[in-house]
Amino acid sequence: MSKLLKKKDLIQSLRIEGDTFRKWKEAGMPIVKEQNGEFFDIEQVKNWHKNITEAIDNLIIDKKYDNNTISDVFKCSQQGGMRRSHLTNTLVLFSNHTNDVYQDYTVIDDAGNETLHYTGMGQKGDQDIDHGQNKILNHSEDLSIKVYLFESYISNEHIFRGEVKLSDEPYTAEQNDRTVWIFPLTFNNSEYYIPGNISEEKYREQEKQLDKLSDNDIYERAIQAKHIGRKEAVTKVYARNIHVAAHVKNRANGYCDLCSEPAPFNDRSGRAYLECHHVDWLANGGKDSIDNAVALDPNCHRKVHELDLKSDVKILKDKLNYYQNKNL
Known part of the structure; x- marks a missing residue:
């Protein structure tokens, strides 16, 4: 038996919240009762909690899970995009790419490191980093809270991304006429793949939302577009920003x-049919931004990919320079 600890010492040693301690005690955490009070064997507590979280370790990266399974495994609520569980001492995040309430995006740097810029909690009004689960996520490392992520590219399908952690300081951004907090997250498991059909389905679902936006809204979101980069699938799939194309x-x-x-x-919507083309191809490291994208008719689009003529590239780059000079 290891050294027995009092409640306060156990909380400090494990770096857990008081509410987490109370939840553990209610769930049957091992207690050593002495004449002078209750004590805790830290190794026994750790082993007990390991059994509680065993189902989490058995989850498979890139597998789809339904809401009931997620709630059962993590012992968390079935609602919300940020779900705190005191029993498993986890925070479960959901990044839903099928709607426009939150504008999460992924950046892949030149070294291939992937960072998800995750929007905090709160669908209406300005967000507060010192409130609710935003505060928990911001202090998750200090509180020894493990953070896990699920992503949805198709409605009601949650793909497990595994454990994530804050990679930099949170920062504010403007989304839908309000101030939100963005949390840069890195992945403990880097071997994640988005199947090509899911990436295309995501793009098609986002296209349906464009009719709800004004041309100015589309422009504002397009100029905020980041270099999303690529994710490996059976073939390489290049993530595209729908607002840049529009x-x-x-x-x-x-x-x-x-x-x-x-x-x-x-x-079918009565709009002139043109296709978005990246002058510096995404496959060659080109950026998905309005400074690298043009609109081509189908024949010209096929031509530039088939022939890749320097004369065509020059025309398109001159056109981009014209747009940039006009702030278009």
């Missing part, structure tokens, strides 16, 4: 940026 088509005003001819037809 803006460059609006900017072209119905005309191809290469041949300057009108779009060959209108789509």
Whole structure:
């Protein structure tokens, strides 16, 4: 038996909250009762808690889990995008890429390190970093709280990303006319893959939301777009920002940026049919931003990918310079 600790000493040694201690005690944490009070064998407590969290360790990265299973494994609520569990001493995050309430995005740096910029809790009004689960996430390391992430690219499908941790200081950003807190998160497991069909489904679902936005809203979101980079699948899938694509088509005003001819037809929504093209290809490290994207008719788009003529690249880069000078 290891040294017996009092309640206060156990909390300090394990760096847990008082509420977490109370939850553990209610759930049957081992207690050593002496004449002069209750004591705790820290090794017994650790082993007991390891059994509580064993199901978490058995979750499989990149597998889909339903809400009931997640709640049962983590002993957390079935609602909310940030779910605190005192019993497992975890915080479970959900990044939902199928709606526009939160604008989470992933950045992959030149060294291949992936960071998810995760939007904090609170759907209405300005967010407060010292309130609710935002505060918990910000102090998760100090409180020895393990943080786990699920991502949704299709409604009601939660893909397990594994354990994550804060990689930098949280910062504020403007989203949907309010101030939100962004938490940069890195992944403990770097071998995660987004299947190509899921990435395409995500893009199609986001396209449906564009009709709700004004041209100015699209432009504002397009200029905030970050370099998302690529994630490996069975083939390589390059994540694209829907607002960048929408803006460059609006900017072209119905005309191809290469041949300057009108779009060959209108789509089902009555808009001129043009396709977004990245002048410096994403496959070659080009950025998904309005400074690297143009709108082409289908024939010109096929041509630039098939022939990759320097003369065409020059025309498109001149066009981009024109747009930049006009702040378009």
